[in-house]
Structures are given as C-alpha cells and as structure tokens.
Amino acid sequence: MNKQLLRAMLNKLKSKGAEYADIRSVKTGHENISVFNHAVENISFHIDEGYGIRVLYNGAWGFSCGSDFSEKEIEKNIKLAIGIARSSSSLNKTKSVYPAYPAVHAVHSSSYQINPFEVSQEAKLHYLFYTNEILLKPPKIKFAQSTLDFYHTEKLFLNSEGSEIEQSFIESGGYCEAVACAGSLVEKRSYPTSRHSQIRQAGYEYVQELDFHAHAPRVRDEAIMLLSAPDAPCGQTTIILDGYQTAMQVHESCGHPAELDRVLGSELSYAGGSFLTLEKAGRFRYGSKAVNITADSTLAGGVGSFAYDDEGVKAQAVALVKNGIFSDYLTSRETAAAIGKTSNGTMRADSYNHIPLIRMTNINLEPGKPSLGELIADTKEGLFLATNKSWSIDDLRLNFQFGSEIAWQIKNGKLGRAYKNPLYYSTTPYFWNNCSGVANKDSWYIWGIPTCGKGEPAQSMHVGHGTAPARFEKIMVGVKK
Amino acid sequence: MITLDWLRKKLAPLVKTKEADKAGIVFFHTGLQVSRFTNSQIHQHMADEERIIYFRILLDGRIGIASTNSIDEQNLKEAFKKALSIARLKLEAKEKKDIPSFRPLKVSSAFWFPQTAHTQAPARIRRLRRIFSDGNSHKLTFSGNLYNGLTELGVISPEGRVNYHTHSFAGIKLIASQGESSGYAHQAGYSMESLNTKEITNIAIEKCLRGQGKVRLKAARYDVILEPAAVAELIAWLNYIGFGAKSVFEETGFLYKRSGKRVSGEPVSIYDYGSDANTFVLPFDFEGRARKKAYLIKKGIAGEPLCDSNYAKLLKLKPNGHANFPDDIEGPLGYNLVMEGGNASLDEMICSARQAILITRFHYINGFLDTRRALMTGMTRDGTFLVEDGKIKSAVFDMRFTESCLEAFRRIKYISKERKLIADHLETLGSVYAPGLYIKGFNFTS
Numbered sequence: 001m002n003k004q005l006l007r008a009m010l011n012k013l014k015s016k017g018a019e020y021a022d023i024r025s026v027k028t029g030h031e032n033i034s035v036f037n038h039a040v041e042n043i044s045f046h047i048d049e050g051y052g053i054r055v056l057y058n059g060a061w062g063f064s065c066g067s068d069f070s071e072k073e074i075e076k077n078i079k080l081a082i083g084i085a086r087s088s089s090s091l092n093k094t095k096s097v098y099p100a101y102p103a104v105h106a107v108h109s110s111s112y113q114i115n116p117f118e119v120s121q122e123a124k125l126h127y128l129f130y131t132n133e134i135l136l137k138p139p140k141i142k143f144a145q146s147t148l149d150f151y152h153t154e155k156l157f158l159n160s161e162g163s164e165i166e167q168s169f170i171e172s173g174g175y176c177e178a179v180a181c182a183g184s185l186v187e188k189r190s191y192p193t194s195r196h197s198q199i200r201q202a203g204y205e206y207v208q209e210l211d212f213h214a215h216a217p218r219v220r221d222e223a224i225m226l227l228s229a230p231d232a233p234c235g236q237t238t239i240i241l242d243g244y245q246t247a248m249q250v251h252e253s254c255g256h257p258a259e260l261d262r263v264l265g266s267e268l269s270y271a272g273g274s275f276l277t278l279e280k281a282g283r284f285r286y287g288s289k290a291v292n293i294t295a296d297s298t299l300a301g302g303v304g305s306f307a308y309d310d311e312g313v314k315a316q317a318v319a320l321v322k323n324g325i326f327s328d329y330l331t332s333r334e335t336a337a338a339i340g341k342t343s344n345g346t347m348r349a350d351s352y353n354h355i356p357l358i359r360m361t362n363i364n365l366e367p368g369k370p371s372l373g374e375l376i377a378d379t380k381e382g383l384f385l386a387t388n389k390s391w392s393i394d395d396l397r398l399n400f401q402f403g404s405e406i407a408w409q410i411k412n413g414k415l416g417r418a419y420k421n422p423l424y425y426s427t428t429p430y431f432w433n434n435c436s437g438v439a440n441k442d443s444w445y446i447w448g449i450p451t452c453g454k455g456e457p458a459q460s461m462h463v464g465h466g467t468a469p470a471r472f473e474k475i476m477v478g479v480k481k
Numbered sequence: 482m483i484t485l486d487w488l489r490k491k492l493a494p495l496v497k498t499k500e501a502d503k504a505g506i507v508f509f510h511t512g513l514q515v516s517r518f519t520n521s522q523i524h525q526h527m528a529d530e531e532r533i534i535y536f537r538i539l540l541d542g543r544i545g546i547a548s549t550n551s552i553d554e555q556n557l558k559e560a561f562k563k564a565l566s567i568a569r570l571k572l573e574a575k576e577k578k579d580i581p582s583f584r585p586l587k588v589s590s591a592f593w594f595p596q597t598a599h600t601q602a603p604a605r606i607r608r609l610r611r612i613f614s615d616g617n618s619h620k621l622t623f624s625g626n627l628y629n630g631l632t633e634l635g636v637i638s639p640e641g642r643v644n645y646h647t648h649s650f651a652g653i654k655l656i657a658s659q660g661e662s663s664g665y666a667h668q669a670g671y672s673m674e675s676l677n678t679k680e681i682t683n684i685a686i687e688k689c690l691r692g693q694g695k696v697r698l699k700a701a702r703y704d705v706i707l708e709p710a711a712v713a714e715l716i717a718w719l720n721y722i723g724f725g726a727k728s729v730f731e732e733t734g735f736l737y738k739r740s741g742k743r744v745s746g747e748p749v750s751i752y753d754y755g756s757d758a759n760t761f762v763l764p765f766d767f768e769g770r771a772r773k774k775a776y777l778i779k780k781g782i783a784g785e786p787l788c789d790s791n792y793a794k795l796l797k798l799k800p801n802g803h804a805n806f807p808d809d810i811e812g813p814l815g816y817n818l819v820m821e822g823g824n825a826s827l828d829e830m831i832c833s834a835r836q837a838i839l840i841t842r843f844h845y846i847n848g849f850l851d852t853r854r855a856l857m858t859g860m861t862r863d864g865t866f867l868v869e870d871g872k873i874k875s876a877v878f879d880m881r882f883t884e885s886c887l888e889a890f891r892r893i894k895y896i897s898k899e900r901k902l903i904a905d906h907l908e909t910l911g912s913v914y915a916p917g918l919y920i921k922g923f924n925f926t927s
Binding site for chain 2: 023040042046048061063064085086121184274391395401421456458
C-alpha cells in the first residue's frame with residue numbers, strides 16, 4: 001500500500017465535495033490447519049488485501065472497494081463511492097449527522113510471544129496428529145478432529161479529518177472434538193469450544209496454553225460416557241452455565257441487543273432489531289444486581305481489542321449493565337450523535353471490502369464473589385451445562401433456546417450423573433433477572449468467537465467475551481417431544 | 482470481471498508445473514451493488530466484491546492449498562509457491578488425495594444479463610422511490626435491500642482444461658413495518674427486469690397491515706401452512722446437517738445407513754441439481770465436475786448423499802459433482818436444492834384449514850439439536866397468522882418451534898403446486914426452489 005497515494009486520494013475526495021471520507025487499507029493472512037482422524041483435512045493459507053472507501057456526501061453514505069492499488073483504479077472507486085452517496089442523498093429525506101472528531105496519529109501492534117507464522121507447519125501438524133491419537137484411543141471414539149487457526153491483520157486508516165492510524169494484530173487458537181458412536185447414538189464432546197476455534201490476540205504460546213493433549217483424555221471419555229447417559233430432564237430448575245455457554249448467552253442476549261445501530265433499525269432486514277429500545281437506557285432492569293456487563297476493547301488478549309476502531313475512535317471500557325440496570329449501548333460516531341452522546345468506539349469491518357458496522361468488542365460479564373465450587377455447593381438441585389451445542393434467539397433478542405453438549409445433575413451441592421442433549425429456554429430479562437450468582441475471577445476466562453455474523457452482505461467478525469460460570473434460578477429445561 | 486480468455490491465458494499455464502504431481506486452480510468472484518435501507522431511508526449503500534483464487538497442489542498424495550484475492554501476477558505466483566510449500570510438508574500419516582480431472586462443459590449464456598450485473602445506484606433508487614412512496618400512503622416504513630451483481634466460477638484441471646460459468650443476479654427483500662407489525666416479501670432472479678417490485682411491495686404491505694392486533698397462542702402442536710420462504714429455510718438446514726457426504730461419513734447425519742429406507746413422508750422429494758434453471762445455476766462444482774441431479778429424498782425414501790471425489794472414494798459411492806470450496810471443511814453441500822411441488826394452491830390450503838398457523842418465514846433456525854433426527858428449533862417472523870375455518874382470522878405473536886424436520890415432513894397434508902426461488906446473494910451462494918407446505922401437528926415449544 002502507498003500511504004501517500006491514499007492520502008492524495010482522500011484530498012481528491014474532499015475536493016469533490018465529500019463532507020467526510022475515510023480509506024481503510026487492510027491486509028489479512030489466515031492459516032487453517034485441520035486434522036481429521038489420522039489424516040490432514042485441510043492446510044490452507046489465504047491472503048486478502050485491498051482498500052475500502054467510505055464517503056459522506058450531501059448527508060448520505062457511499063462505499064466502494066478494490067484490490068488494485070493503482071492510482072487509476074482507486075480514482076475509479078472514488079468516483080463510484082461518490083456516485084453511490086449522491087444517489088442515496090437524492091432519495092433520503094433526512095441527512096446523516098456525522099460529528100467531527102479530532103485527528104489521531106497512532107501506531108499499534110497486539111502483543112504476542114511466539115509468532116505463529118514462524119512456527120513450522122510440521123510442528124503444528126504434529127500437535128494435532130498427537131491430539132487425535134489420544135482422542136481416538138478407545139474404539140468407541142470413531143472420529144476426532146482438531147484444528148488450529150492463525151490470523152495476521154494489518155490495517156491502515158486514513159480519514160479526511162487528518163487521522164492516520166496503523167494497527168497490526170496477531171490471533172491464534174484452535175479446538176478439538178471427539179465423536180463417540182454406538183448403534184443409533186452419536187455423541188460429541190469438544191474442547192475448549194465447539195464448531196469453531198477458540199481464539200485470542202496472542203501468538204503460538206496460546207496454542208501451547210490450550211494444551212489439547214492434557215484435555216483430550218477427558219474430552220473422549222465424556223463423549224463415551226454420553227452414549228449411556230439419559231436424556232436431560234424437562235421442567236423448571238436451577239441451572240449453572242459453564243464459562244463458554246455463559247459467553248454464548250452474553251453474546252446473543254446482551255451483546256447483540258446493545259448494538260445501537262440494531263436498536264435504530266439498521267439490521268431489521270437481516271437478524272432483526274432489539275428489545276433494548278431508547279427509553280430503556282439508564283433505567284431498565286436488565287438483570288439482577290449480580291449482573292455487570294462491560295464492553296472493553298482495551299482488554300489484553302481479547303479478540304475484540306484494538307487501539308482505535310474503524311472510525312478512528314479510541315478503544316474504551318464502557319459499562320453496558322451496571323448492578324443489573326441497562327446503562328449504555330455499543331455506539332458509532334453517527335449513532336451516538338443520534339442519542340446525544342459521543343462514540344464509544346465499536347465500529348469494525350471484517351475485511352477491506354465491507355463497511356464498518358457496530359460490532360461487539362469484548363463484552364464481558366464481570367466476575368462475582370463465590371468460587372465455582374461455592375456456587376455449586378450452594379445449589380440444592382439443578383443442572384450444570386457445559387459447552388454450547390445449539391443456539392437460537394428471536395428477532396428482538398428476547399425469546400431464546402440454547403443447547404449444550406453435556407449437563408451434570410446438581411444435587412445437594414454436588415455434581416452427579418451426566419445427561420445428554422440438555423436444552424434450556426427463556427426470555428432475556430427474565431433470565432438475567434434470575435441470575436443468582438456469577439463465579440469469581442478464578443474461573444473467569446476470555447473467550448474468542450471468530451464467527452459473529454452481522455450485516456448485508458454478511459460479515460463474520462472476531463469478538464471476545466470474558467465470562468465466568470453463572471447461575472440462574474427457575475429456568476425451563478428440556479422440551480416435550 | 483474476469484473472462485474465460487483471461488483464465489485460459491493467465492491462470493491455466495500455471496497448472497503445467499514440473500514441481501508437483503498435479504496442480505489445479507479454482508477462481509470465484511462475486512461483484513455486488515447493494516442499496517440497504519431502514520425506516521424508508523438508505524443507510525448503507527455500497528459496491529462490494531469478493532474474489533478468491535485457490536491453488537491446489539498435489540505431491541505424493543498430499544494437497545496444499547493457498548489462495549489470494551489478488552490477480553496481480555506476482556501475488557498469484559506467491560500463492561502458487563505457498564501451496565507448493567504446504568504440499569511438500571513431511572507428514573506422519575500417508576495421504577492419498579487427488580485432484581480430479583473433468584471434461585469441459587458447454588455452459589449456457591442464458592443466465593447472463595450484463596445490464597443487471599452492472600446496474601448502478603440511480604436505477605435502484607428509482608425503484609425504491611416508488612416503493613417508499615407506496616409505504617407512505619399506507620403510513621408504514623420499509624426496511625430491506627435491493628441488490629444486483631454477478632457471480633463467476635472458473636475451475637482449471639491439472640491438464641489445463643477450463644470450466645467457466647457466469648450469471649447475473651438481482652434481488653429485493655422488503656420488511657414493511659408499522660408499530661409492532663411487520664410483513665415480509667422477497668424476490669430474486671437473474672435480471673433486474675424479472676423483479677416485480679410492485680407485487681413484492683403489495684405483499685409486504687398486506688402482511689404488515691394484517692399483522693395488527695396480534696393474539697398470543699399457547700405453546701402446543703398446531704397445523705401449519707408454511708410459505709415457500711419458511712420451507713426453504715428448513716431445507717437449507719437439512720442440507721447443512723445431512724445432505725452432504727461428510728455427515729454420512731461421520732455418522733452424524735440423517736442419511737447415514739438410511740439410503741433406500743423411508744426417512745420422510747411419501748410426498749417428499751428433494752434433489753440438488755446444478756443446472757436446474759429454477760435455481761441460480763452452478764453447472765459444475767469446485768472440482769470442475771458437472772453438478773449432477775442427485776435425489777436426497779425421493780418419495781420419502783433416502784437417496785445417496787452429495788459427494789465430491791474424496792468422499793465418494795471414502796464412502797465407495799460415485800461422485801455426483803458436489804465438491805465445496807477447496808478449503809471448506811464442511812464437505813460437499815447442495816447449492817441448487819429443489820423440492821418437488823404438489824397439487825394444492827396456498828389459497829386452497831388456507832381454505833381447507835379448520836385451525837392452522839400461516840407462517841411467512843422462520844428466523845434463526847438451528848439444526849444442531851439432534852442431527853440424526855434433524856431436530857431443529859427456530860422462531861416465526863414477519864407475518865404469522867391464525868387461520869380458522871378456512872380464513873385468516875388474526876395475526877399471532879411470534880412463536881418458537883422445536884421439531885424434527887423429517888418427522889414433520891411425514892405429516893404433510895398438502896404441497897403447493899406453486900414454487901418459489903428463495904435466494905439471498907448477500908448471505909449465501911446457494912438457492913432453494915421450494916413449494917408451500919401444509920403440515921399437521923407442528924410442535925411449538927415457547
């Protein structure tokens with residue numbers, strides 16, 4: 001990328017009458033290595049590089065993108081973006097208000113100890129092959145899969161206000177799973193996440209920390225155990241969610257509904273709106289006093305962390321829910337202005353060719369006081385659910401149903417037998433108002449989800465959730481067949 | 482836009498390498514322009530492109546894959562070298578993969594409308610102005626999108642043979658809103674001219690206006706009348722969890738050991754066929770092979786799963802041309818799904834119902850609950866109505882179902898003769914041609 005050329009193009013945009021413009025130049029490298037049973041399922045490396053141009057012209061937005069960095073092509077895309085914005089302005093009755101922000105000059109790199117792209121692929125494969133060897137040891141485990149993902153992103157952000165921000169991020173992670181089969185039964189256990197890699201802003205040292213080899217025996221043994229486990233019961237009970245399931249719960253029922261663009265209707269044509277309507281800010285009892293939720297893009301290691309968002313707004317930690325009261329939204333420059341506030345810096349695009357949207361940063365459920373052991377010991381009867389398996393929530397983020405891979409009975413403060421196919425369902429405010437405890441920082445963990453979907457065209461974002469296991473009272477579990 | 486000539490001249494020579502046993506290339510490109518709106522205002526308006534060039538290198542039974550979005554010569558060479566270096570890795574296990582050959586296919590140009598592919602913002606604005614004006618006269622607002630673009634797919638075999646296909650597309654999605662009520666309508670086609678925006682607008686408005694005064698129904702089993710969009714969402718999930726060979730190989734899918742056995746009701750026939758013009762045609766797969774017509778369910782009896790060359794070998798089946806993107810570990814999937822129609826009309830279904838719920842579409846289905854049973858959960862959305870004594874009586878608050886899709890398909894009472902192309906190029910490449918269904922005793926759980 002040629003910074004001087006991009007800056008010159010921004011000046012050209014201004015001279016053509018743009019009220020505001022920015023150019024993001026983004027280069028992403030992604031390595032995926034996946035081993036299925038004793039064979040390589042995939043080793044691939046993808047590079048994506050290009051620029052996106054966002055223009056505000058006569059109070060309306062236009063966007064175009066390209067991967068050819070020649071002056072001629074960039075100029076062509078500038079004209080296209082302005083033409084699109086001009087068309088928007090000819091239809092819209094209301095002009096977009098986009099308040100000016102001070103120019104920023106910054107350089108930022110996420111931290112890591114071992115550059116994962118300098119670790120040989122042979123070493124990575126050896127790690128995965130050995131994981132699968134452990135998983136496949138008992139004959140009842142018929143399938144094992146283990147996967148590693150590594151990302152390297154370089155971003156240059158320039159805007160017409162004079163900002164110039166360079167950021168670079170390294171992310172690493174993976175997951176493994178074992179499938180046990182017997183007759184018509186198929187049961188799966190995964191670690192640490194299911195269906196996607198658990199990722200952190202970190203280097204290869206995080207893969208070492210995940211330590212698949214140490215966890216694989218438990219994972220396979222639990223998958224086998226589920227073959228003879230009964231179905232989870234139906235009815236109303238107390239549930240404790242493990243950290244990962246709590247993260248998914250926070251993601252769907254806290255993070256997404258707090259996105260102010262969604263609240264204002266931006267996503268009605270895709271995943272829908274939000275029940276957290278504007279009059280609720282600062283007064284709505286979202287959860288019990290145990291519920292404190294923070295959006296923190298400064299959290300070290302979280303994949304929702306950065307120095308500046310894709311509008312040049314500085315990373316921040318903001319309380320979304322304070323002692324159970326809904327206090328703030330995730331905002332952008334434009335949406336914050338619509339409610340008389342300044343942006344809390346959550347605009348990100350998943351690649352050069354997509355527009356920035358309000359995205360979850362690291363949406364964290366703050367830890368409570370009891371240890372996980374104390375939380376369980378304090379529960380007379382209920383279920384402890386672990387590892388997300390299914391998820392679904394309505395278009396206002398109210399009515400949800402989740403399933404997990406396994407549940408353990410809790411009886412008189414102790415974990416008992418395992419159940420398969422546990423499900424629970426509820427509505428968001430009822431559920432969080434029945435939160436009777438969040439475990440303490442000893443079991444608080446930063447989860448990284450690389451597949452958060454939003455927008456049209458669909459974007460897939462990396463978002464983080466710091467969570468600990470949490471307990472909820474009087475929740476419906478199971479469904480009648 | 483890339484042409485067949487460019488693929489032949491610039492990319493095809495790269496497969497003739499002496500450094501590997503075989504090499505193959507996949508080229509995929511989507512160019513898109515989208516007018517996205519809410520509250521009858523455009524809030525996101527963009528020209529977008531997705532392009533990816535995969536190099537697949539085979540060396541001693543091992544495949545290395547590297548890809549780039551760049552068509553710059555140097556970047557292409559670097560991606561090629563990266564794929565080669567991956568294929569050269571010394572592995573502990575012996576691999577026996579291959580890059581299959583294929584015969585070049587004659588592809589039709591009937592799906593290519595250049596004006597649609599390159600329609601600019603002002604033409605979309607003209608349509609939206611009329612739509613928003615219709616909304617104003619009913620005191621409701623619209624959210625949704627209007628888009629157009631093109632898809633290109635090229636596959637180059639190790640011998641340098643090229644299969645290339647391109648089609649244009651256009652689509653409109655409308656959600657009319659008024660208070661707590663919303664009404665959904667959509668259409669997709671190969672050309673902008675094929676979009677009947679007036680009709681789509683009227684459907685969305687009618688559903689929205691009917692949606693006032695919603696009643697709450699208790700969770701229970703109800704007969705349902707599913708419009709094609711709702712049926713397509715169920716079929717898309719059946720595809721994702723069970724139509725592909727990987728789910729059979731891993732024993733997680735509902736087709737596992739069921740080929741030739743009854744899995745659903747007799748009226749149910751679903752196939753995938755890349756050249757079915759009722760869907761968005763993709764005549765060959767990502768290995769370059771013809772996407773053959775493959776019945777997944779025929780008259781309620783399970784067929785063979787969708788296979789690429791690798792899974793065909795593993796399962797000892799014939800490949801039917803359903804290879805996915807080279808680095809996609811979900812395995813083969815259907816991109817051109819068709820459910821065969823019946824004899825009833827949607828109106829006849831409504832007239833026949835003593836009590837039923839009419840469902841416009843589903844929202845956020847998840848089919849991972851029990852994949853062997855195709856047990857799914859999801860919500861209704863944007864137009865759910867109670868039908869009593871053959872008439873739409875009132876709107877209904879949205880409800881959650883938890884139901885085995887296959888078991889529900891055993892309780893089908895009617896299948897509509899009218900079918901509709903359901904596709905969303907802003908979300909997925911695949912499309913479904915689906916009828917409406919009348920299903921008895923659908924399980925609503927909250």
